[in-house]
Amino acid sequence: MARSSKKEARKESIITTALKLFSEKGFYTTTIPDIAEKVGMSVGNFYNYFSSKDILAKELIMYISSYLGARIREINERPVDAKTKIAAIVSMYFEMATEKPEMIEYFLRVYLSNREVFGEGCEGMVCVSPFITELMLFFESGVASGELRDQDFFSAFGLFMGYLGGMVFLFGEKILPEPLSYYEASIAENIYHALKAP
Amino acid sequence: MPSRPRKLRLLWLQGVTCNGNSHAFLNLPWLDALLERFDIMYHPLLPSLYSLEAVAACDMTCDVLVFEGAFAPGLRRGEKGLGALLEHYAQQASYVVAAGSCASFGGMFKDAMPEGSGLAFVHDKPGGPLARQGVINLSGCPVHPEWLGYALMMIADNETIALDALHRPKALYSHLAHDGCLRNEYFEWKVDAKQFGQKEGCLFYEQGCRGPLTHASCNRTLWNEVSSKMRVGTPCFGCTEPDFPRRNLFETKTNMSIPEEVPIGVTKRSYLTLTGIAKSFRVQRLESRLIEDE
Numbered sequence: 001m002a003r004s005s006k007k008e009a010r011k012e013s014i015i016t017t018a019l020k021l022f023s024e025k026g027f028y029t030t031t032i033p034d035i036a037e038k039v040g041m042s043v044g045n046f047y048n049y050f051s052s053k054d055i056l057a058k059e060l061i062m063y064i065s066s067y068l069g070a071r072i073r074e075i076n077e078r079p080v081d082a083k084t085k086i087a088a089i090v091s092m093y094f095e096m097a098t099e100k101p102e103m104i105e106y107f108l109r110v111y112l113s114n115r116e117v118f119g120e121g122c123e124g125m126v127c128v129s130p131f132i133t134e135l136m137l138f139f140e141s142g143v144a145s146g147e148l149r150d151q152d153f154f155s156a157f158g159l160f161m162g163y164l165g166g167m168v169f170l171f172g173e174k175i176l177p178e179p180l181s182y183y184e185a186s187i188a189e190n191i192y193h194a195l196k197a198p
Numbered sequence: 199m200p201s202r203p204r205k206l207r208l209l210w211l212q213g214v215t216c217n218g219n220s221h222a223f224l225n226l227p228w229l230d231a232l233l234e235r236f237d238i239m240y241h242p243l244l245p246s247l248y249s250l251e252a253v254a255a256c257d258m259t260c261d262v263l264v265f266e267g268a269f270a271p272g273l274r275r276g277e278k279g280l281g282a283l284l285e286h287y288a289q290q291a292s293y294v295v296a297a298g299s300c301a302s303f304g305g306m307f308k309d310a311m312p313e314g315s316g317l318a319f320v321h322d323k324p325g326g327p328l329a330r331q332g333v334i335n336l337s338g339c340p341v342h343p344e345w346l347g348y349a350l351m352m353i354a355d356n357e358t359i360a361l362d363a364l365h366r367p368k369a370l371y372s373h374l375a376h377d378g379c380l381r382n383e384y385f386e387w388k389v390d391a392k393q394f395g396q397k398e399g400c401l402f403y404e405q406g407c408r409g410p411l412t413h414a415s416c417n418r419t420l421w422n423e424v425s426s427k428m429r430v431g432t433p434c435f436g437c438t439e440p441d442f443p444r445r446n447l448f449e450t451k452t453n454m455s456i457p458e459e460v461p462i463g464v465t466k467r468s469y470l471t472l473t474g475i476a477k478s479f480r481v482q483r484l485e486s487r488l489i490e491d492e
């Protein structure tokens with residue numbers, strides 16, 4: 001394996017390990033030695049990859065945002081109507097929350113709850129741009145095609161993502177009696193009805 | 199001593215028009231120098247060799263035919279049908295120039311006249327009485343006097359004028375009206391003017407500016423050598439494009455707060471990425487007035 005790709009693989013493994021630890025144990029209680037140990041590297045070597053916990057935290061949110069952005073982009077590029085895209089986004093999001101819960105957990109429990117960590121370098125949309133941009137493209141094309149009602153972007157964004165985030169939160173808290181997939185169709189339907197043009 | 203070349207004979211005819219291009223032409227700062235190079239057979243406002251009636255007799259020819267206004271099949275000029283008049287003079291002319299957006303693409307007057315057209319285009323499709331002739335389109339409402347001056351001087355000097363797909367000189371219409379606008383810094387950081395006439399702020403989102411979507415060099419070659427619409431605080435209306443006049447000129451159409459059209463040549467994805475990030479930062483200097491009103 002070439003040196004750079006080996007380094008990339010190690011970086012990736014720090015990212016996935018850190019995501020798990022942060023979302024399970026919390027951001028402040030997880031230390032760099034904890035992460036290094038779990039990855040199987042020395043603390044000194046860890047610093048070759050990320051020079052601080054805050055920098056790692058920002059990389060993680062950009063990693064999740066790019067991942068989510070790429071998944072939504074793939075849906076955006078399908079030649080289907082907005083209703084079908086809503087269902088696909090809901091299904092993708094819930095699948096991600098079930099199979100890679102640490103990603104969504106990190107977003108909800110670390111990024112949104114510890115804003116002080118993400119001040120400089122992650123202002124506004126900077127670290128979540130790929131994800132928000134894809135949702136903008138989704139909403140814009142939905143309105144342009146006449147399927148969705150024109151309204152303020154953040155009102156629509158909050159309705160869509162707030163709803164999904166809330167369900168994943170309930171799921172994480174083990175409050176939901178059924179798995180997330182059980183609610184997929186009705187939630188997609190609700191979102192579509194709330195957003196569709198009159 | 200070499201003899202001076204013969205002056206080209208220029209004929210200026212009008213279709214359905216507000217005379218705006220004729221008037222704009224009079225504001226060309228070096229009009230005298232330009233007129234030295236031509237014999238004006240007829241122009242509605244300038245001293246001319248012939249009357250319109252004499253021109254309408256169609257027993258002479260011109261080298262350069264300039265046409266202003268939309269073409270309307272039923273229109274008569276000097277007792278002659280406009281179609282026949284154009285056919286006669288265009289056939290013999292070495293150059294035909296459409297001055298203004300009505301003559302180029304139909305413009306404002308075509309809007310009210312379903313049968314109307316430009317000289318060689320109907321909006322962005324070939325059409326009109328001279329669709330098969332090589333017409334030089336100088337769109338604009340009105341045409342910028344410097345652009346008309348440029349084209350006529352190139353013709354007088356027998357220089358080749360490279361044209362774009364809509365027959366507009368590339369030298370004048372390759373850039374966007376946004377290029378050279380003094381508000382570019384505000385555009386970059388997404389800070390919009392809150393009202394007309396302010397020196398600060400971009401006019402894209404809140405005033406309907408078409409600068410980033412319009413091929414024109416208004417901010418590179420200023421009007422009357424001093425200004426442009428955006429410089430005084432009113433939005434560009436995209437008057438050089440074949441879809442002019444659009445509706446709701448003071449509005450940029452948005453869908454869920456996102457502009458439906460983004461700057462020419464930029465994908466919506468990259469535009470939204472960039473603007474989202476730009477909007478995440480607040481540039482205090484740009485958000486407050488630079489000079490407070492007394």
Ligand code: SF4
Pocket residue numbers: 375376377379380381382383385399400401402407408409410428434
């Ligand atoms: S005012 Fe118009 S031309 Fe000027 S920067 Fe803004 S969008 Fe561009």
